[in-house]
Amino acid sequence: MPDRFQSHRVALDSPAIELAKVTKDDLSDLPDGTCRSLLVGTAGTANIVDAQGNDLANVPLQQGYNPIRVARVKTGGTAVDIWALY
Numbered sequence: 001m002p003d004r005f006q007s008h009r010v011a012l013d014s015p016a017i018e019l020a021k022v023t024k025d026d027l028s029d030l031p032d033g034t035c036r037s038l039l040v041g042t043a044g045t046a047n048i049v050d051a052q053g054n055d056l057a058n059v060p061l062q063q064g065y066n067p068i069r070v071a072r073v074k075t076g077g078t079a080v081d082i083w084a085l086y
Contacts, residue, residue, distance in 0.1 A: 016085035019039065025072065030073070032084065036085055038068065038070060039085055041081025044061060045078050051071055
């Protein structure tokens with residue numbers, strides 16, 4: 001099926017063009033690099049490393065779209081069913 005949006009500009013305010021299920025990991029960054037946002041199935045908290053390298057604990061995440069750029073989602077926290085949007 002053709003992509004109707006192939007010629008559209010891709011920017012941070014554009015819809016995501018890729019998503020990947022997040023596996024929490026204390027040592028490794030997200031395999032596809034820093035994401036543009038997180039999509040969360042069940043609200044809760046997360047331990048993350050943000051795009052600037054800051055290690056943050058118990059960051060509250062709402063169910064749905066969370067517009068924060070994240071490099072790593074660490075173990076712990078109560079949010080589940082987390083997806084990285086690119």
